Amino acid sequence: MLNTIKFIAACALCISAGAVFSSENACTLQSGKNLLPVLELYTSEGCSSCPPADQWLSQLKGQPAVVQAFHVGYWDQLGWVDRFATPAHTARQRQIAAWNQQGSIYTPQAVLNGKDWRNWGGKLYGKPAEPGLAKINLRQLAPDQFEALVAPLAGAPSRWSAYWTVTEHGHSSKVQAGENAGEFLTHDFVVRQYVVAGVYPSDSTAAQKLVFRSIAGTPGHARQLNLVVFDPQTGKTLQAITAPC
Numbered sequence: 001m002l003n004t005i006k007f008i009a010a011c012a013l014c015i016s017a018g019a020v021f022s023s024e025n026a027c028t029l030q031s032g033k034n035l036l037p038v039l040e041l042y043t044s045e046g047c048s049s050c051p052p053a054d055q056w057l058s059q060l061k062g063q064p065a066v067v068q069a070f071h072v073g074y075w076d077q078l079g080w081v082d083r084f085a086t087p088a089h090t091a092r093q094r095q096i097a098a099w100n101q102q103g104s105i106y107t108p109q110a111v112l113n114g115k116d117w118r119n120w121g122g123k124l125y126g127k128p129a130e131p132g133l134a135k136i137n138l139r140q141l142a143p144d145q146f147e148a149l150v151a152p153l154a155g156a157p158s159r160w161s162a163y164w165t166v167t168e169h170g171h172s173s174k175v176q177a178g179e180n181a182g183e184f185l186t187h188d189f190v191v192r193q194y195v196v197a198g199v200y201p202s203d204s205t206a207a208q209k210l211v212f213r214s215i216a217g218t219p220g221h222a223r224q225l226n227l228v229v230f231d232p233q234t235g236k237t238l239q240a241i242t243a244p245c
Contacts, residue, residue, distance in 0.1 A: 046075030048179035053108035066121035080115035080178030114235030
């Protein structure tokens with residue numbers, strides 16, 4: 001198994017109104033030497049082909065990877081509005097299509113480390129572990145405030161970019177219209193927040209500080225905080241980190 005994440009201290013959720021934050025319940029972790037795989041699933045509650053992909057994604061709980069379900073809204077016109085979809089998710093999928101020289105976008109689409117992955121449905125691993133090309137140190141500053149220091153490593157491209165996501169488990173919908181009318185759909189790894197962190201040069205001698213304020217967690221739904229560092233020219237993942245913060 002890939003030894004890609006080292007937990008330095010446990011992470012505790014602070015979702016109750018009266019919770020008091022202290023250093024004792026903060027998340028602090030750093031990336032490992034090997035690349036932590038990043039899987040993105042582009043899906044929609046209005047797409048009849050998507051439920052099997054959603055079910056497969058749920059089976060990936062506990063695997064050492066950043067797993068994310070980006071819901072898109074271009075199937076909403078069929079009569080059912082996906083409440084998890086945002087235009088930003090569709091914009092990212094279009095950017096991935098450009099990186100992969102694809103003429104169109106589709107659902108369900110699996111993307112592994114920035115590459116279109118048509119043979120999804122099996123294991124995420126099958127190749128020797130790749131070395132990470134960036135180092136990430138993450139710490140929690142307050143209940144929903146985080147700071148990361150990102151430093152590119154030897155072999156990194158001349159520029160790098162990053163994005164944050166917050167994902168949640170255990171969501172469900174009773175679909176009333178569209179291609180999935182009458183179906184009860186369950187979702188894990190749902191992207192509830194997606195924030196691009198900018199583009200930075202790799203020749204800096206100091207680590208770049210990234211700060212992030214997350215949305216509050218939804219009671220009853222376990223969440224993950226994710227940071228993905230990637231090549232803005234190709235979409236290739238350079239390193240990533242995930243934690244139940």
